[in-house]
Amino acid sequence: MTQTASASSADTARLFQPIVKSVGQAIGDYRMIEPGDRVMVCLSGGKDSYTLLDVLLHLQKKAPIDFEVVAVNLDQGQPGFPKDVLPQYLTQRGIPFDILTQDTYRVVKQKIPEGKTTCSLCSRLRRGILYAHARQIGATKIALGHHRDDILETLFMNMFFGARLKAMPPKLQSDDGSNVVIRPLAYVAEKDIIKYAQAREFPIIPCNLCGSQENLQRRVVGGMLDTWEREYPGRLHNILKSLTRVTPSHLLDRDLYDFAGLSVPPAEGDRGFDAEDYPEREFLTGLGELTLLG
Template structure:
């Protein structure tokens, strides 16, 4: 192996280790995967879900617990969709899988006027089908490929357009109350996932339905975050740290903190208001990104 090949392999190993540790930490911190779980990995054919499946399969080999994985792809019958690619890939890696064929494309195109965004209806249809399939497969957890940048985009979208301080949680019960949805890539950066997918040469399948909508609000916010990441290194890390370090007493939601009934009782407190102190801020590059993570104590092997 010549020097360029050694360097490429070294970089791949370093990148893979960073992603594995990110996924392992997220699983550990939020208790995403438990003994005997059957994990349904939703595989779209994009870089994120390919990476999620690949990392979970690798972690499965060294995890201190036993769990099974089944990959599920929803073929939405988009024109020109290369339906042979995913089955061939999944067969080649030897993972259990199921391809679900449902013509949601025709439904979306029939209902949504030309030029309007299709994401809302498309996601509702897709969600209902995947919930049904999870029950049929006996899956105990549904794993989605959303990463750190997706979570930050959702936070800003809710702030800018929804009037809510709300993101995309790493773990949550589904809206029908029957499933636990997990996002093991929650701590992983999109640029790392993108590079990993390129090196691994996953057979990426673009979503033509969404790709024809260049002015989506999420895309605009995503472009803004990428610009910040280039111009202000560490800003995205600081933002994500903030999501893991919420102080309800210093926001303004009376449903989350009992502002109405607070009284001065003479007892000093960490969350008290320092009304006359000038606020100080750290250098983003020096902030420990995950310093405020909860610790679940599952990580026996250094990965999960």
């Protein structure tokens, strides 16, 4: 090995270490992977899913539990999609894989007017196909490559445009209860993934659907987060941390906390208010006020 190659390998290992540490912590915190699991890694050909696959393969060798890893790619029929890239890459690395072929690209293009966001329909179609395949191959977990920045973007997207306090969960059970989805990169910053992917020189496959839409509101929110992190380093970490330390009594959701039931308990020996003590008066509770009628 040449000195340059050795230095490059050391740099890659240095970039990989904090990612592995963060993934290990997330897996432990949310019990994402358990002994005997068969983990289906959804490999899109992007930097995030390549990095996720690398980390899980590393942990498969180093972790004190046994679990399987199988890579799955969905060929959505995008024009010019390089069909040989992923099979060659996975075969060379000796990784078990399946390539699924479903022409969802044409469906999305037919249903969504030009210029409109395709993400919702595309992800719904893709999710249904991947969930069905996971059941078919007996996968107990479906691993997705969403990272910290994806989670925070979703949080603010839901706040700004959906009036909901909702992000991406690190672990999720599908609506029909037949699949468990995990996001092992939940604690990993996108900038760390970018540096690692560049060092590894992954054969990146661009997306011609969501990846080609420049005016998405998600990009605007992502730019806002990038600015915050640049001007106030550590802010994104704190926002993510806040999602793990929720105080329902200090929010406004009446389903999470019984605000209406709050009252001051009567002092010892005080039997509290009794209408029979005031037979000549009627008390009515109005909109936020007590009206005394004489």
